[in-house]
Amino acid sequence: MPSLELHPGKTKIVYCKDSNRTKQWENTCFDFLGFSFRARSAANQSGIAFSSFQPAVSRSSLKAIKQTIRGWKIHAKTSESLQDLAKVLNPVIRGWFQYYGRFYRTALQLLAKHLDDRLAKWARRKFKSFKNRRNAVNNWLRGICKENPKLFAHWQYFRV
Numbered sequence: 001m002p003s004l005e006l007h008p009g010k011t012k013i014v015y016c017k018d019s020n021r022t023k024q025w026e027n028t029c030f031d032f033l034g035f036s037f038r039a040r041s042a043a044n045q046s047g048i049a050f051s052s053f054q055p056a057v058s059r060s061s062l063k064a065i066k067q068t069i070r071g072w073k074i075h076a077k078t079s080e081s082l083q084d085l086a087k088v089l090n091p092v093i094r095g096w097f098q099y100y101g102r103f104y105r106t107a108l109q110l111l112a113k114h115l116d117d118r119l120a121k122w123a124r125r126k127f128k129s130f131k132n133r134r135n136a137v138n139n140w141l142r143g144i145c146k147e148n149p150k151l152f153a154h155w156q157y158f159r160v
Contacts, residue, residue: 012027012030013027014027014028014029014030014037015027015028016028016037016039016053017038017039017051017053018039018050018051018052018053019050019051019052021053031058031060032055034057034058034060034061034099034100035055035056035057035058035061035100035103036055036056036057036058036059037053037054037055038053038054039051039052039053039054040052040053040054040056040104042054054103054104055103055104056100056103056104056107057100057104057107057108057111061100062110062111065096065111066111066114068092069114069115069118070118072089072118074089074118074119074121074122075118075121075122075124075125076125077122078122078125078126082119082144082151083151085119085122086151086152089152089153090152090153093115093152093153093154094153096108096111097153097154097157101157105157108154108157108158109158111154112154112155112157112158113158115152115154116138116141116154119141119152120134120137120138120141123137123140123141124137142159145159
């Protein structure tokens with residue numbers, strides 16, 4: 001029967017630093033399955049802030065997701081409607097938000113903003129009246145989000 005061996009370059013002891021454990025240590029965070037485990041701010045039921053060792057989406061996962069979104073080239077799909085884009089993109093976006101949003105969902109706000117920026121870029125190319133008007137296109141997207149908050153999966157978590 002094969003034995004379990006630890007890889008010396010990948011194995012490390014991590015100190016789970018939080019409000020109750022305040023010592024200084026070499027390693028206080030680690031990444032596993034796309035999550036980064038480290039001390040993060042939290043609030044108790046009374047609203048008092050404290051530090052807690054919690055998982056959230058890792059930087060490398062966010063970078064890979066953003067790379068995937070850029071690869072979709074949403075801005076070049078000007079022949080499609082917003083509803084068509086939503087139909088194609090929502091299953092993937094919903095999967096990301098369900099998986100990575102399980103813990104510390106606020107870490108996904110940057111991803112939601114990135115998606116909205118890509119949609120704004122699409123609108124600026126599709127509708128020439130928005131070409132050099134970033135505020136106008138953002139206001140237009142906010143209006144769409146208010147009218148139909150379930151159009152894009154990430155709008156259900158974070159509004160534009």
